[in-house]
Amino acid sequence: MAELDTSGGGHKKKGPGVKKGKKLSTRVDLTPMVDLGFLLITFFIFTTTMSQPTAMKLILPDDKVNPEDQNKAKESGVLTIIMGADNHIYYYEGQLKVDASGNNFKSASYNGENSIRDVIMKKKADVRSRATDPTNPEKDLVVVIKPSEECTYQNVIDILDEMAINVVKKYALVDIGKDEATLVSISDKSAQPPTSN
Amino acid sequence: MGRAKLPRKSTVIDMTAMCDVAFLLLSFFILTTKFKPAEAIAVTTPSSVAAKVAPTKDFVLVTITKDGKVFLTIDDEQKRELVANSLNASRNLGINVPAFKKAGFIGSSFAGMNSFLALPEEARVGDKLPGIPCKDSTNNELTVWMQVLNEAYAGGKMDLLLKGDNLAKYPAFKSVMQAFKNNEIQKFLMITNPENAPTGSDLWKKSMSGEKQEN
Numbered sequence: 001m002a003e004l005d006t007s008g009g010g011h012k013k014k015g016p017g018v019k020k021g022k023k024l025s026t027r028v029d030l031t032p033m034v035d036l037g038f039l040l041i042t043f044f045i046f047t048t049t050m051s052q053p054t055a056m057k058l059i060l061p062d063d064k065v066n067p068e069d070q071n072k073a074k075e076s077g078v079l080t081i082i083m084g085a086d087n088h089i090y091y092y093e094g095q096l097k098v099d100a101s102g103n104n105f106k107s108a109s110y111n112g113e114n115s116i117r118d119v120i121m122k123k124k125a126d127v128r129s130r131a132t133d134p135t136n137p138e139k140d141l142v143v144v145i146k147p148s149e150e151c152t153y154q155n156v157i158d159i160l161d162e163m164a165i166n167v168v169k170k171y172a173l174v175d176i177g178k179d180e181a182t183l184v185s186i187s188d189k190s191a192q193p194p195t196s197n
Numbered sequence: 198m199g200r201a202k203l204p205r206k207s208t209v210i211d212m213t214a215m216c217d218v219a220f221l222l223l224s225f226f227i228l229t230t231k232f233k234p235a236e237a238i239a240v241t242t243p244s245s246v247a248a249k250v251a252p253t254k255d256f257v258l259v260t261i262t263k264d265g266k267v268f269l270t271i272d273d274e275q276k277r278e279l280v281a282n283s284l285n286a287s288r289n290l291g292i293n294v295p296a297f298k299k300a301g302f303i304g305s306s307f308a309g310m311n312s313f314l315a316l317p318e319e320a321r322v323g324d325k326l327p328g329i330p331c332k333d334s335t336n337n338e339l340t341v342w343m344q345v346l347n348e349a350y351a352g353g354k355m356d357l358l359l360k361g362d363n364l365a366k367y368p369a370f371k372s373v374m375q376a377f378k379n380n381e382i383q384k385f386l387m388i389t390n391p392e393n394a395p396t397g398s399d400l401w402k403k404s405m406s407g408e409k410q411e412n
Contacts, residue, residue, distance in 0.1 A: 030212030037219030044226040055358065055386035056247035060378055083367075117398065124399075147367040153261060154243040154363035156370060157389060161245040167399040175371075 058160065061172065073170075076130065077140030079123045081116065081159060082176065084184045085150030089116055089159075093123065098183065105183060110158055120166045143171040148184050238268055238302065239324075240362045245389035246400060252386075256356040257346055259339070260302070263362040265369035266328030269342055270302040279349040280342075288341075306330050306338060331372045339376035347380055357385040 075094045082090045092104045108116045124141060131137035143163060147156050156173075163171045176184070238260050258270040271277045281297040284290050290307055296314040297303075304326035305313035313326065331339040346355065357377070361370060377385060394400040 029209075030216045034212055034216045034219050037216060037223050040223050041219065041226060044223070044230060047230075053242065053251045053388050054245070054247045054391045055249050055251035056245045056389050057249065057384065057386055060374060060383045060385075117395075121399075147371075149366070149368055151367050152363060153361035153365040153367065153370050156367060157243040157245055157361075157387065161243075161247075161389075161392075164246050165394055165398045165400045167403065 056157070056160065056164075058173075073142040074140045077127050078142050078144060079120065080144040080146060082146045082148060082180060082184055083151035083155040083159065084148050084188045086188065087152075087155065088184075088188050089155075090184060090187060091116065091119055096180065096183075105187075107187065110155075116159070117162060117166065120162060120168065124166065124168070138169065141168060141170060143168050145171060145173050146176040146180060147173070148176050148181060150185075150188065238262060238304075238322075240360055241364075242360060242388050242390055243363050244392040245387075246392055246394045247389060248391070249386070251358060251388050252356045255354075256358050257350075258358045258360060258388075259373055261359070261361040261365045261369050261373060262324075262328070263364040264324075265332070265366055266304070266326070267331050267339060267369065267373060268302050268304040268326075268328055269339070271346070274298055276346070276349045280345050283345050283348060284341075287345075303342075304328050307341075331376055332368065337372060337376050337379070339373060340379045343376050343380040343382060347382070357382060358388055359385055360388040 078094055080092050080096070084090060087110060088107065089110060090105060090107050092106065094104070097104050108114050108119050110116060120143065123143075124138065127141040128137045131139070133139055145156075145159050145163075147159075160171075160173075162168075240260055240262060254272065256270075256272045258272070260268040260270065262268070271280065277298050277300075278294060281292045281294045284307075285292050285294070288307060290310060292310055293314050300314060301318075301321070303310075303313075304321070306327065306329065309327065313321075329338050329342065331337045359373065377383075394404060
């Protein structure tokens with residue numbers, strides 16, 4: 001059986017040679033403990049607020065609306081953005097024109113040089129300069145977003161985000177047309193890595 | 198001349214009270230923190246400037262993984278039961294309702310629902326599951342799910358969330374939107390990581406001038 005060692009704290013009289021144990025203070029320096037406590041608090045505060053995801057609202061149009069009731073957009077105010085494979089992005093203003101008389105199908109990038117943001121901002125300034133209604137100068141601006149089959153979810157969100165960043169009031173997510181799709185797939189294949197175009 | 202001796206004061210402060218406060222705060226934060234549940238479906242969301250915080254309660258979440266599989270999460274347990282019962286009634290699926298109630302997410306076709314529910318919790322990992330079939334426009338099962346959910350949430354508000362992976366291809370996203378549209382759900386939220394508006398952009402100017410961001 002275990003025996004408790006009682007020699008230390010007992011009240012037995014000690015021999016003449018034995019020194020009386022010095023009474024130690026029971027006070028402990030709590031400073032490091034406080035430090036640790038606050039360190040943990042800061043850690044928890046930071047980790048809790050950092051991982052809060054945000055949500056982006058998207059309102060889809062009603063497909064069942066009669067085509068004649070749909071609002072028509074002025075050609076001069078329309079900017080069409082097409083997202084292709086491998087983060088390629090293309091745009092054209094007004095109607096698509098790819099023939100001998102001219103080509104308005106251009107490519108841009110998501111960021112860096114010749115970014116789509118600059119294109120949108122330029123278009124916006126252009127629409128503003130031609131506006132007839134001073135109360136609502138951006139009335140005619142409509143951005144049509146056409147994601148191709150090959151583009152990613154991130155691309156779509158990036159462009160929708162671009163609409164929020166540039167405060168574009170009217171934009172629409174539209175299915176890509178057949179001739180546009182072929183045009184994009186040809187351009188995707190011939191295009192160099194996205195940084196160089 | 199004798200100078201008046203100033204009593205020497207100790208510089209040591211009693212830290213006990215401060216220590217108490219620190220640990221009280223600490224325990225408060227620990228107890229109020231809700232840890233992110235281990236995610237069975239790995240998804241990296243894109244970032245956006247949207248400032249609205251995603252709802253964390255009573256939501257219906259549609260997840261698109263990077264290989265285009267679609268999963269459904271219903272937060273509310275009661276609604277889950279309602280959904281299972283109405284599916285059993287309308288499609289005669291024979292879903293095991295208690296197991297369905299316990300399931301964190303749904304990731305299989307109606308036909309494979311029971312074998313999916315029979316899987317142990319650890320085996321329900323996103324990569325190995327087939328996901329809800331919705332690519333085919335003639336057999337878009339997500340449409341049925343949304344329809345049932347619409348009924349379950351009738352009268353109340355349903356927070357519909359969409360969480361897509363960066364690398365998910367657009368057709369998957371499109372078929373999910375189609376399922377929403379088929380049920381006349383025109384509004385939904387997409388989960389993103391927060392990001393600041395780029396300096397110099399119109400939104401940045403707006404927020405600098407103190408206008409509240411609408412979204």
